[in-house]
Amino acid sequence: MLTHLSLDELIADTEAEILRVIEHAEDQRTAALYDMVRYHLGLDPSAPARGKRLRPLLGLLAYESIAGDHRKALPGAAAVELGHNFSLVHDDIEDADVERRHRAALWTVVGVPQAINTGDTLFVLSRMALHRLTDLGFPDAKVLALTRLYDETCLALCEGQFLDIWTSEHGDEPISVELYFDMIGRKTAALIAASIKSGAMLATDDEHVIDAYHRFGWALGIAFQLNDDLLGIWGEEQSTGKEPSDLAKHKKTLPVLYALEHAGPEDRVRLATIIRGRTITFDEIESARAILERTGASDYTRAEAQRYRDQAITELERAGVMDGRAAERLREIIVSAISA
Template sequence: MALSSTIQSTLLRHHHEIETALHTAIANVAIRTGTQETDPFYGQIQYHLGWVDANLVPAKHNMGKLLRPTLVLLAYETAGAGGRAKTEQPGSAYLECALPAAVAVELTHNFTLVHDDIEDGDIERRHRPTLWTIWGVPQAINTGDGIHSLARIVLWGVLDHGVDGHTAIHLADLLDRASLTVMEGQYLDINFEARLDISIPMYLDMIRRKTAALIACSTEMGACLGTANQEIIHHLRNFGEASGVAFQIRDDLLGIWATSAESGKTPAGDIHRRKKSLPIIHALTHANDQDRQILLEIYQQSDPITFNQAEVVLEIMEHTQTQAFCRQFLLEQCQQAYEVLKKVPYLTNPLSRRAYHDLEIIVRFIEEAAH
């Protein structure tokens, strides 16, 4: 979906600092440990991130919204930025201690994307061929693993910017636990593909793990770097989790009804992949006996789902008013995110207030898919 100028401004505010830190982190590791023979390995990482083309020639492609690292920095600012930003125009030096955490979260997210594309059989991401379709599954798995290792290496960079060892270890623990929770969610998601008894509570449990866990980790890590106030940290983590649930529901809506131009993926792609996302769970639950039997036959067949069959699924979703239900469900989840954010203790400094406002804007962006 097209981004409004307001959300663009919010997401782009720290985009340069995040992208620069990403480039620096990968270049430093490649120079320190790589050789001419392993250069293509780092080239594949750069391809996935949108920095080079399939020939490993520098090119500028869509990196995505950088939502998770942005949330790290906004939570850091909302929590007070550790008192490092003492003026209304603090420059960007105050971000240095939080950038390694932001980059680590983004790399962790991208490692999961590389593996997800393989597991889901997706041939496109952000309007380009996915990594595995160019270099094969074994190399793509290895590249994903490499991105995950880079995330941990980069995270320890907080120690170079005045973060104490206890906090650094805590951040590493948060990221490791979030990564494991994401893997639990992915296990459930894959497992659900072969099942037809998935309820909405089961679905919500899965997305809290697969999607919301890393987003909650993002806001918690940023908050831990910004303050020692446990109340602020607690509420910002809860905000991240609530936003993460809403973000996945938004993605579910786009996965069924968005065009390829809006989503960067195949139209109705979640139907073709037999994803047990919220729309199909709702349709299966509320369809009449005849329509439910048709859905069961389509989703149980061994052959790929055809374009015509996907159209039938969409028609049944129309009969069950599934899109309207999902839009309302998304609005309710966004309202929960707003309510949790209101519980974050008020800080009067301008930077914290601006960041707080930006968090509201991000929820508003997620909410736009419901309209």
């Protein structure tokens, strides 16, 4: 059992597995394509910062907490990270985001056509990573079940992105809090839940345990998103203007939607006007933030994030089969979901 490995070492193992998948696929004629893949993943020599690799890390810790040595689960972890990143390439294009991880988004560097193709390549590489599980001795039926989970999760991601784009295109139509939870369930929680469930599926055949880990991942995914919603408005860098607030980006996150549903008529009109504005000044951001606080939107969002965090802890304990050190690290990640 390798529970003594640090989280950074688990991430390094995941990145090595990802590079193995890439190197197995590339050839001299298409080397530039795989350079684009590495650029987006932050695995090129010039990368200033890499992603947190949260999703594969959670899958490895789930596997380790049940079965020990994480190395057999690395192809599954690589598949999750590659799949997550295919969606990010496409999201950046669809949302016209020009930056990803503090440097130029791929599409701004290589153009939209090549970026779309790179996203497609990442999707295919993620499935190829899953095939390596067969080489490591996992039964075909288990690999097929994992592939089905992966496909269902990718479909949920696409559905969540559809809802996100649709609500942005229909900005004058009200978006309910209920619809928002549905959207983030598909777009955020589904992949985190699948990451953790895949680790459990590789580690055990006990459906009770697998289902508990899946529910744990779902609740954790919602908690993470709600925490991001809080940080996007009240985080230190957003409050000081060092980073653009979600309000400046016209994002209708949970605090905004809650306030629009619960504010008085004057505040509701004022907030809607600010959010719909072509550009938003710092004073308008402060005004919007004050409305959110008056309506209790920040308290509501924080309470919901804590509720889902507590639900995640309950489901993790309900699984009841965890190695102590791995379980401790999973709990640390849960607690970190609430930092705002």
